[in-house]
Amino acid sequence: MVNWQRGVMRVMNIANHAVTVTSIVDLTPRYRRIRFSAPELAQQLDVFPTAWLRLWVPNPERGEQHVSQRGYTFVGVDADAGTFDLEFVLHETRGPAGDWAKQAVVGDSVEAALTPAKIALPEGTRELILAGDVTALPAINSWIADVGEGVSARVFIEDGHDDRDQLPAERRPGDTWDWVTPTDTRGEALADALRANVSQSARQFAWAAGEKTLVKHVRHVFKDHLGLLRGQRFSQFYWIEGHSPS
Ligand SMILES: Cc1cc2nc3c(=O)[nH]c(=O)nc-3n(C[C@H](O)[C@H](O)[C@H](O)COP(=O)(O)OP(=O)(O)OC[C@H]3O[C@@H](n4cnc5c(N)ncnc54)[C@H](O)[C@@H]3O)c2cc1C
Incomplete structure (x- = not known):
């Protein structure tokens, strides 16, 4: 071929x-x-x-x-x-x-x-919300390693495995990490966790990646619950359940 x-x-x-x-x-x-x-x-x-x-x-x-x-x-x-x-x-x-x-x-x-597709954090960002599945973990860690002390990170990752605590996590004082156990629908539990734990505040930026359905759920939270505008959020499908690209 x-x-x-x-x-x-x-x-x-x-x-x-x-x-x-x-x-x-x-x-x-x-x-x-x-x-x-x-x-x-x-x-x-x-x-x-x-x-x-x-x-x-x-x-x-x-x-x-x-x-x-x-x-x-x-x-x-x-x-x-x-x-x-x-x-x-x-x-x-x-x-x-x-x-x-x-x-x-x-x-x-x-x-x-x-x-090379660079994403820049808007000037003055104070809170960085990072969400996804485990495929997004390397990117989430790269965000945390890069942002300065003035930006606090709130991490939400959907994964149901017992050993998820052993996965690499860039920990800093003041950040929070939440591991969310999935339901039958990808992203549903993650979206619920975000809604329950994060509220609108000034100078927020939100980023998400992972499976397509999961990202769609999270994107709704960014737009509707957090009211974030285009320049204040970014999300990307990393893979699609049941689909193998050529
Ligand atoms: C910008 C970007 C960055 C990425 N970074 C990473 C990274 O650092 N680490 C990482 O592991 N992945 C990462 N991914 C995701 C990775 O590219 C996909 O998971 C990819 O589909 C894996 O390819 P594959 O050939 O193994 O499976 P595919 O041929 O794509 O798919 C075969 C089958 O496996 C399923 N599948 C694919 N990925 C997964 C998964 N993670 N869990 C369960 N089922 C799956 C598909 O739904 C399909 O049914 C990234 C993707 C993008 C676009």
Whole structure:
């Protein structure tokens, strides 16, 4: 099958970079941190909260040579060492990126492309509301690592696993972290938790990412309950339940 996505990116002049696995750490049985060496890529990176890349992973179900792109968030970029980490949710339903991460060994090499889409926190923000599922955790941590002491963070993550406390969390005094156990409908419990615990205040900014239905629920809270206008909120679908892109 023709890899049209690679063609589009070539036309847009988006370069691919080889990235090589140098270490693998399982933080929980479902959450794996992989360190990559990519000196050229790491040195040219403008690191900002939520910065992510497109990883090209083999997708044999779509064809022998087919590679598919999937988004992952930069963690712990070290320009001097020429390395960065990606944190993978090892989800049960098969998918090329999850499968690749489950089988990865040190020395494996794939390609990655940069996606510079910077989100800026409005000047004077005092409260940052961060919501999502575990795929959003690397981005949530990147926000907290970046904002100064004058901004307090309220984190809400929907996940029902017993070991969720072992997931990496950028803790600072004054911030709050709430783990929300899901109901049958993604995002419903998360939206309820936000409604119950967060109220409108001046200088708020809200960010959310994760599964599509979950993000839709949260977006309603940002707009209707918190009354946030366009420049005061940002949300993004990271993946869609039951859908595997080409
Ligand atoms: C900007 C951006 C940043 C992202 N950052 C990260 C990150 O840092 N870490 C991370 O783990 N993910 C991240 N994601 C999400 C990740 O790209 C998706 O989860 C992706 O769909 C995984 O690809 P796959 O090939 O494993 O599965 P796919 O081929 O996309 O899907 C196969 C099946 O698995 C299901 N599925 C996909 N993801 C999940 C999941 N997380 N849990 C349960 N079922 C799932 C799908 O619904 C489908 O049924 C990010 C996405 C974007 C757009």
